[in-house]
Structure formats: C-alpha cells, structure tokens
Amino acid sequence: MITLLGPTASGKTALAVRLAHRLGSEILSADSRQVYRGMDVGTGKDLSEYTYEGTTIPYHLINIVPAGTKYNLFAWQHAFHEAYAAIRERGIQHPILCGGTGLYAEAVLRGYHLPDVAPNPVLRESLQGLSLASLRERLTSYGPLHNDTDLDSPQRAIRAIEIADYIQREHLAGADHTEYEPIESLILCITLPREERRARITARLRQRLDEGDLIGEVQRLIDSGIAPEDLIYYGLEYKFVTQHLLGELTRDELFTALETAIHQFAKRQMTWFRGMERRGFTLHYIDGLLPREEQLSQALEYLEAWEQK
Incomplete structure (x- = not known):
C-alpha cells in the first residue's frame, strides 16, 4: 500500500489521483469528515478532482454515511478493510490511502483497533x-x-x-x-513552509465563504433536520458556520475564528505526522511547492526504492 499524508490545503488529493492514474490504482480516503454525505464544501470534497486526463479514479470511504451520524474509527476501520480487501482481490498492487486524519491512517498501518x-x-x-x-x-x-x-x-x-x-x-x-494485521506501506507526506500553508488556508477559506456556498451548505443541512449541536460536533467549518447562523457570530467573527481554528488544526496535523516517526514509522517527504509532475516523479522514485528493499 501507499499512504499519502499531509496537512489541509497541501494538495494531497491531486497528487494521489496522479499517482493512482500512473499505477492503475484506487484511492481510500483517510478523512474523518468526508465520510458524510452532504458535507462537501466544508470538508473540501471536490469529487471532480478524481478525474484526471479523462479517467475517473475509483475512490472509497467518501459519502458512506448520512450527515448527522456520529461516525467513528471503529466503523471506519471495518469499512476500510472491506474496501481494501476488495481492491486487492481485483489485483491492484498498490492501493493508495490518502488523507489528513493521522489517527485513521496510523490505526490501519499498525493494525490497531x-x-x-x-x-x-x-x-x-x-x-x-x-x-x-x-x-x-x-x-x-x-x-x-x-x-x-x-x-x-x-x-x-x-x-x-x-x-x-x-x-x-x-x-x-x-x-x-488488536483485531487486524498491520499493513506494510510506503508512507509519503507532503510538506509546505508555514507561511505558504497559512496563505493557502486563508485563500481557500475566503473562496469557500464567498463563492463556494459554505454557509448555504450548512443552512441546508439544518433545514434537512440535522440539529445544530450535531453540526457543531463536527467542528471547524460546521461548528463556526452553525454558530454564525444561530446569531452567535457575525460574518467577520466567523471568518476570523474559523481561520484561526483551521491554522491550529493544520499545525496539529503536522505534529501528529512527526509523532509517527517517533513511534517507529518512516515518512518520505515531498515538497508541496514543487509542480505536480515533479511531486509525482519523486513519489515514484520513493516507491521504486521501497520496493527494492
């Protein structure tokens, strides 16, 4: 298996799709919030990204439960292993696990349950x-x-x-x-300089609020019958936009609070990934500032070296 990690806004999906396209592979999502149907803008779930050069890359563990559900690692791990086994049965040598939820990725790599x-x-x-x-x-x-x-x-x-x-x-x-066997995997991690990461996060948040209908998405979820407290439970975009819709935050306060929270979230993601190295994993880093094709070449070089071990 190939595992591709990285903080939010680092371009993980774009690289995973190119890698899957080159290898004839499929992608398993390690994102704890993209499992929910109807939570698209706030989770960065752009399914059009999975089509590259006219080919749609099969993806798994996205849109598998309705919004409002409190999905957890117990359920996700079972779903992962079902999808992973089916992919391997189709003869695919290198399924690609891609996401920013470090616990989910580490749990399957370790066989932790x-x-x-x-x-x-x-x-x-x-x-x-x-x-x-x-x-x-x-x-x-x-x-x-x-x-x-x-x-x-x-x-x-x-x-x-x-x-x-x-x-x-x-x-x-x-x-x-411990219910599952550990999965042997090449682990890649996209990195960005702190200021570049912050700039990307801020620009993406502005786009989602101004053009991406993030507030409208959360309002539709509430209108569909999902309790506001259940959306707040999901954190980040759904927490702060819900508070805005409840009249607890102005539009400016929403942007400032959410921007700060996402920056803190990305920092915690990188802390988790570095912690994986202290816990015995080897991570191979890819510069997120490189053009996509250079990132792909670097990933393939890491894969070739890993396979020769």
Whole structure:
C-alpha cells in the first residue's frame, strides 16, 4: 500500500489521483469528515478532482454515511478493510490511502483497533464543564494513539476520552483490542513552509465563504433536520458556520475564528505526522511547492526504492 499524508490545503488529493492514474490504482480516503454525505464544501470534497486526463479514479470511504451520524474509527476501520480487501482481490498492487486524519491512517498501518464503546454516563458527567484545552490534555494522557487533531468541540473530546478510558481499563484487565494485521506501506507526506500553508488556508477559506456556498451548505443541512449541536460536533467549518447562523457570530467573527481554528488544526496535523516517526514509522517527504509532475516523479522514485528493499 501507499499512504499519502499531509496537512489541509497541501494538495494531497491531486497528487494521489496522479499517482493512482500512473499505477492503475484506487484511492481510500483517510478523512474523518468526508465520510458524510452532504458535507462537501466544508470538508473540501471536490469529487471532480478524481478525474484526471479523462479517467475517473475509483475512490472509497467518501459519502458512506448520512450527515448527522456520529461516525467513528471503529466503523471506519471495518469499512476500510472491506474496501481494501476488495481492491486487492481485483489485483491492484498498490492501493493508495490518502488523507489528513493521522489517527485513521496510523490505526490501519499498525493494525490497531478501537472497539465499539458504549457511552459512560458517569465519566461524561465528570468531564462536563472542563475546557477544551483541559479535555485535550486529559486525552493525551492515555497515550500517543489517542488523537486530539480533529477535536475542536468538547463533545468530540469527551467521546474520545470515553473510548480511551475504556481501552485503558480493558488493557489493564488483560484484554487485547488488536483485531487486524498491520499493513506494510510506503508512507509519503507532503510538506509546505508555514507561511505558504497559512496563505493557502486563508485563500481557500475566503473562496469557500464567498463563492463556494459554505454557509448555504450548512443552512441546508439544518433545514434537512440535522440539529445544530450535531453540526457543531463536527467542528471547524460546521461548528463556526452553525454558530454564525444561530446569531452567535457575525460574518467577520466567523471568518476570523474559523481561520484561526483551521491554522491550529493544520499545525496539529503536522505534529501528529512527526509523532509517527517517533513511534517507529518512516515518512518520505515531498515538497508541496514543487509542480505536480515533479511531486509525482519523486513519489515514484520513493516507491521504486521501497520496493527494492
């Protein structure tokens, strides 16, 4: 397998599509929010990107559950392995896992499995009222495989702590939650200079707000019957645009708060990817400022060297 990581706005999908086109491969998405149908603008889900030189590259794990669902790693991993097995059965040698949700990618690379954890009312009650920063700190105390990258609402942080607490208690009791074999993979990671990354994020956010109908998308989700608190749960664009529609943020406040949150999110993504190296993975970096064809050439060189090992 080839795994292609990178922070938001780094051009992961464009490179993955070119790589899949060259190799005759298919793409598995490692994005925790692109699984939701109807959440397109806010998640950067431009499906037209999957067509290159007249060929549409097959993609998986996108648009698989309705918006409003609280999808999790337990469900995603099962869906990943079903799709991955089907791809390999079609004789495809190098499926491409592409995304920015580091926990999802690392979970399949390690063979790590999170169980379907039932709610813990006592624990939830004890965590109510804590700040998001305190909840993130609590989560990281459970170990490196408990992701705080995507957590920008207390609800998501509390759910993550609930899962981490369950696993810790089960581990202490001698239970093993490794269900899948690790997958051997070449790991590529697109990098950008900090100021370039920030500039791309800001430009993309302006485009989505001014031309991309981001606010309209969130309004339609609310009109379809999805509760505002459920959209806030998803964080980032859906959190802040919902607050704007509820009258809690002006348009200018929406832009400023969301821009800051996305910059912080991208920083946490890169922190996670670097942490993977400390946890034993080898990442091969590709300069996101290079032209796409040069990025593709570099990726193919890494693949050739990896296959010869």
